[in-house]
Amino acid sequence: MCPRGIALRQNFFSHYGRQLSTLAGLLGLSLVLWALTPHFLTVSNLLNVAEQATIIAIVAVGMTFVIITAGIDLSVGSVLAFAGVVMATALHRGLPLPVALMVGLGVGLLCGTVNGLLITVGRLPPFIATLGMMSVARGTALMFTEGRPISGFSENFRSLATGEILRVPTPVVIMVFVYAVAYFVLRRTKLGRYTYAIGGNEEAALLSGINVKLYKTMVYALAGMLSGLAAILLTARLNSAQPIAGMNYELDAIAATVIGGTSLLGGEGTVVGTLIGALIMAVLRNGLNLLGVSSFIQQIVIGSVIIAAVLIDMGLKRRGK
Amino acid sequence: MTDAPVLEMRHIRKTFPGVVALDDVGFELRQGEVHILIGENGAGKSTLMKILSGAYQKSAGQIFLDGAEVEIKNPRHAQTLGVGIIYQEFNLIPHLSVGENIFLGREPQRLPGLINQRAIFQAAACVLSSLGVTLDPHRLVKELKVADQQMVEVAKALSLDARILIMDEPTAALTEHEITELFATIRRLKDKGVAIVYISHRMEELFEIGDRVTVLRDGRTVGTYAVRGMSKSELIRLMVNRKLTELFPKERATKGAEILRVEWLSTKGGLKDISFSLHKGEVLGIAGLLGAGRTELARAIFGLDKITSGTIYINGAPQRINSPRRAINSGIGFLTEDRKSQGLVLPLSVKENLCLASVDKFSNWGVMDTGEEQRAAGKYVKDLRIKTPGLDQKVVYLSGGNQQKVVLSKWLCCQSEVFIFDEPTRGVDVGAKAEIYGLMNQLTASGVAIIMISSEMLEVLGMSDRVLVMRAGRITGEFSAEEATQERILQCALEE
Numbered sequence A: 001m002c003p004r005g006i007a008l009r010q011n012f013f014s015h016y017g018r019q020l021s022t023l024a025g026l027l028g029l030s031l032v033l034w035a036l037t038p039h040f041l042t043v044s045n046l047l048n049v050a051e052q053a054t055i056i057a058i059v060a061v062g063m064t065f066v067i068i069t070a071g072i073d074l075s076v077g078s079v080l081a082f083a084g085v086v087m088a089t090a091l092h093r094g095l096p097l098p099v100a101l102m103v104g105l106g107v108g109l110l111c112g113t114v115n116g117l118l119i120t121v122g123r124l125p126p127f128i129a130t131l132g133m134m135s136v137a138r139g140t141a142l143m144f145t146e147g148r149p150i151s152g153f154s155e156n157f158r159s160l161a162t163g164e165i166l167r168v169p170t171p172v173v174i175m176v177f178v179y180a181v182a183y184f185v186l187r188r189t190k191l192g193r194y195t196y197a198i199g200g201n202e203e204a205a206l207l208s209g210i211n212v213k214l215y216k217t218m219v220y221a222l223a224g225m226l227s228g229l230a231a232i233l234l235t236a237r238l239n240s241a242q243p244i245a246g247m248n249y250e251l252d253a254i255a256a257t258v259i260g261g262t263s264l265l266g267g268e269g270t271v272v273g274t275l276i277g278a279l280i281m282a283v284l285r286n287g288l289n290l291l292g293v294s295s296f297i298q299q300i301v302i303g304s305v306i307i308a309a310v311l312i313d314m315g316l317k318r319r320g321k
Numbered sequence B: 001m002t003d004a005p006v007l008e009m010r011h012i013r014k015t016f017p018g019v020v021a022l023d024d025v026g027f028e029l030r031q032g033e034v035h036i037l038i039g040e041n042g043a044g045k046s047t048l049m050k051i052l053s054g055a056y057q058k059s060a061g062q063i064f065l066d067g068a069e070v071e072i073k074n075p076r077h078a079q080t081l082g083v084g085i086i087y088q089e090f091n092l093i094p095h096l097s098v099g100e101n102i103f104l105g106r107e108p109q110r111l112p113g114l115i116n117q118r119a120i121f122q123a124a125a126c127v128l129s130s131l132g133v134t135l136d137p138h139r140l141v142k143e144l145k146v147a148d149q150q151m152v153e154v155a156k157a158l159s160l161d162a163r164i165l166i167m168d169e170p171t172a173a174l175t176e177h178e179i180t181e182l183f184a185t186i187r188r189l190k191d192k193g194v195a196i197v198y199i200s201h202r203m204e205e206l207f208e209i210g211d212r213v214t215v216l217r218d219g220r221t222v223g224t225y226a227v228r229g230m231s232k233s234e235l236i237r238l239m240v241n242r243k244l245t246e247l248f249p250k251e252r253a254t255k256g257a258e259i260l261r262v263e264w265l266s267t268k269g270g271l272k273d274i275s276f277s278l279h280k281g282e283v284l285g286i287a288g289l290l291g292a293g294r295t296e297l298a299r300a301i302f303g304l305d306k307i308t309s310g311t312i313y314i315n316g317a318p319q320r321i322n323s324p325r326r327a328i329n330s331g332i333g334f335l336t337e338d339r340k341s342q343g344l345v346l347p348l349s350v351k352e353n354l355c356l357a358s359v360d361k362f363s364n365w366g367v368m369d370t371g372e373e374q375r376a377a378g379k380y381v382k383d384l385r386i387k388t389p390g391l392d393q394k395v396v397y398l399s400g401g402n403q404q405k406v407v408l409s410k411w412l413c414c415q416s417e418v419f420i421f422d423e424p425t426r427g428v429d430v431g432a433k434a435e436i437y438g439l440m441n442q443l444t445a446s447g448v449a450i451i452m453i454s455s456e457m458l459e460v461l462g463m464s465d466r467v468l469v470m471r472a473g474r475i476t477g478e479f480s481a482e483e484a485t486q487e488r489i490l491q492c493a494l495e496e
Helices: A004-036 A043-068 A076-092 A097-120 A128-147 A155-162 A172-187 A190-199 A202-207 A212-238 A249-259 A269-292 A296-318 B045-052 B075-078 B100-104 B117-130 B145-157 B176-191 B203-209 B232-240 B293-299 B323-329 B339-343 B351-356 B355-363 B371-382 B398-411 B430-447 B457-463 B485-492
Strands: B005-017 B019-030 B034-039 B059-063 B068-070 B083-086 B110-111 B162-168 B194-197 B213-219 B220-226 B258-267 B274-279 B283-287 B309-314 B317-321 B334-337 B417-423 B448-452 B464-473 B474-481
Touching: A004 A269, A004 A296, A004 B110, A043 A076, A043 A172, A043 A190, A043 A212, A043 A249, A043 A269, A076 A097, A076 A212, A076 A249, A097 A155, A097 A212, A155 A172, A155 A212, A172 A190, A172 A212, A172 A269, A190 A202, A190 A212, A190 B351, A190 B355, A202 A212, A202 B339, A212 B145, A212 B274, A249 A269, A249 A296, A269 A296, A269 B339, B005 B045, B019 B034, B019 B045, B019 B194, B019 B213, B034 B045, B045 B083, B045 B162, B059 B293, B075 B083, B083 B110, B083 B145, B100 B117, B100 B145, B117 B145, B145 B162, B145 B176, B176 B194, B176 B203, B176 B334, B194 B203, B220 B232, B232 B371, B232 B485, B258 B293, B274 B448, B274 B474, B283 B293, B283 B457, B293 B417, B293 B448, B323 B334, B334 B398, B351 B355, B351 B371, B351 B398, B355 B371, B355 B398, B371 B398, B398 B430, B430 B448, B430 B457, B448 B457, B464 B485, B474 B485
Parallel strands: B019 B220, B034 B194, B034 B213, B083 B162, B162 B194, B283 B448, B283 B464, B334 B417, B417 B448
Antiparallel strands: B005 B019, B005 B059, B059 B068, B213 B220, B258 B274, B258 B309, B309 B317, B464 B474
C-alpha cells in the first residue's frame, strides 16, 4: 500500500480543490461588496444574508442529490407551495404543531416518491416526470386554496423562522443541521455511496448488484421531503402559506448546485459546494440591493455569474486533466 | 466484365496506439466481381474496409482507383469516388420515409432550403426498380423488415453512383428466403458492373455468391484465391494456420466438485437449450463468433436477461437468479467485456469501486465503516499489485490492466466462487495480459471456477481446461484441452 501521506494529500485536493475555488469566489465577491458598501460586512447583515439563503439552500440539498444521480427535479418549487398550503390548512384545522409539521414533510416526501417511481418504474426521463409534477403540484395547491393565501399562525409555529438559538436565527441553525446530515449521508452512508455510483455509471451500479430503482426513488423522495422542510420555514417566515410560493425555486436551486461544482452529468458533487453556491447567490442579491441596483439589472448580473462560474469550473477541470 | 482492377490497395498499414491492426495488406477488386473477405475476429477485415470507405485513415500504403492513386480523406470523399459501404448496423433514420432516407443530405430542391418531395419519390422509385425491388418509397423505414431496410441502404449507395459496394455481414439478420432475394440483387448489381466486397463468416454463402476470396490473418494478407477449386477445410486452414507464439502461463489446478450446472437454459435474448457444468478449479473457455450468444449466456447466468426455461444449479441446489444481486449472493462475479461502460464507475475512487458490490459487508444500518473498507481495499490493492497513487485515486486515471484488476478485486471482495470473464484481456497491453492470466491461475488454484468468453483463439486454447463452442445461441461443440484445436473450434463456430 502507498504511504499514507501521499494518499491523504491526493484525498485533500481531489475532494476539496473544487470547493476551495468556489469558496475563493464567495470571499472575493464579499470583499468587493465590502469595499463598495461598508454596511455589507456587519454581523446583522451577514446573518440576514444567511437567513435569506436558507430556503434555497435547503431545497438545493435535495437538488444536489438528484443531480449527482444524473437526474433533475423541476418540481421542487411547486412541491414547496403544495406542502405549505396543506400544512397551513392542518394548522388552521387545529392539528397539534408536531403533527402539522409531519404533514408538511409528508406531502413533500409523497410528491418526491411519486417523482421517483415515475422515473424508475415508469422509466420516464427525470426532466419529463418532474416537469409534470411541477404543474400538477402547483395546480393542486391553487385548487386546494382556491388561489388564496392561508395566513395567520401561532407564535409557536412562527418562532421556527423568527426565533434564535444562541443568538443565531433558528432557520440558519436548521440549515446548518441539514447540511451536516447531508454531508454525512453522502460521505459515509450506503445511500450516499450508491447515489454517486448510480450517477457515475448506472449500468456498472446495476451490475454490482445495487437496487438502482430503490435508491433512485429514495433520492427523489428526499428532495421532495426537503421541499416540505423549506415550505415549513417559508410559511413561518411569511406568516402565510401561498399557493404561488416557490416560483422558480427549482432554477435557483439548480444554479446553487451547479455553481457549487456539481456536474449535471452526474457522479460528482458535494453539498459543501452547494452551500457555497447558495451563499454566493444570496450575497450577490444582498449586495446588489444594498448598492441600490435595480432588480432588472440584478437578474442580468446573477445570470452572468452562473454562466461565468460554470465556465471557470469547466476550465479548471480541463486543466486538471 | 473486364479483368482490369477497379481498385487496388497496396502495402496498407494501419496502427492504433500500441497495436498494428494491418501490416502490408494488399487487396485487389475487379469490375463485376463478388470478392469475399474472410478472417477471424480481429484479423483486420473491418479495419481494411473502414480505410476504403474513409472512416479510418491509413498509416501507410497506396490506394488506386482505376489505376490512379487516391487519398481517401473522409466518408463523404469516398462516396464521391464511388465507394459505398453497408454496415451491419444500418445508418437509416427510422422516422423518415424510404425515399427521404435514400436522398438524405442531398435532397433535390426547388428553392434553396425548400425540398422537392415529388422529385425525391420519383428518383427513389427509379433507383429501387433498377434494383428489381418492389418497395414503396413513401413508407417509413421503421415499418420495414430488416431485409427491406438493407435494400434501402443498397439503393442509397447506388443512387450515389457507387461502383464499389462493401457489404459487411449482410446476411447476419436475414431469413433464408431473404438471403435468396439478396443474392439475386447482388447478381443484378454484378451484371451492371458493380464490384462487390463481401465480408462474411458463412462458408456456404461464400461458395454460392463469391468469385474470388481474400484471406486475412493477424492483420496480414494470406492470399487471394479463386473460389472455384477451393474447399472449406482448406480455407479454414488458411484462416487459422499459425503457432502458439504467445506465452500462456497456464497452470492446471485440481478439478474439484461441481459448482455450477446449467440445464436446458433458454432466454428471450436468443439462447436455446444451453446445458453445461462447471467444476471448482476449472477454466471453461467459451468460443464463437461475434453474435453467437456468448455474452447473452453470461448475462443470463448473472440474472440480467430473463430466463424463459431451464435451471441454474449452484453447488447442486437450483437457484432462481433474476437479478444481479441474487447472482452475487449465489457467488457469481461478472467481469464485463466493456470495463469502462459496465464494470467501473469512473469518477469514483479505487476504494469505492472495489467495495461497490459488497457495501453491505462494510455498513451497519446504512452507515459505512470506512476504516474496515479502507483496510479491505488496501489488502486487495497490495495482493493484486494494483498500481495506484492511493486508494482515493479515481479509477478513470488508472491504466487498462489496473482497471481490470480493480474489477477483479470487486468480485474477490464479494467472495465470488464463479467468475465470468467476458473478453478479459481486450484493450490491455501484453504485460498486463500475462498478469491477468497469472491471476486466473491463482483463482483456480484457490478453488474458484472460471467461465472465460474470448474471441482470441490463442487465449481460448492457451487458458481453458475445457472449451465450449457456441453458434446462433446454441452450444455446437465441446472439447477438452487436449482435443481442442483451432480448426475444430472454427469448424463448430462456422458450420450450419
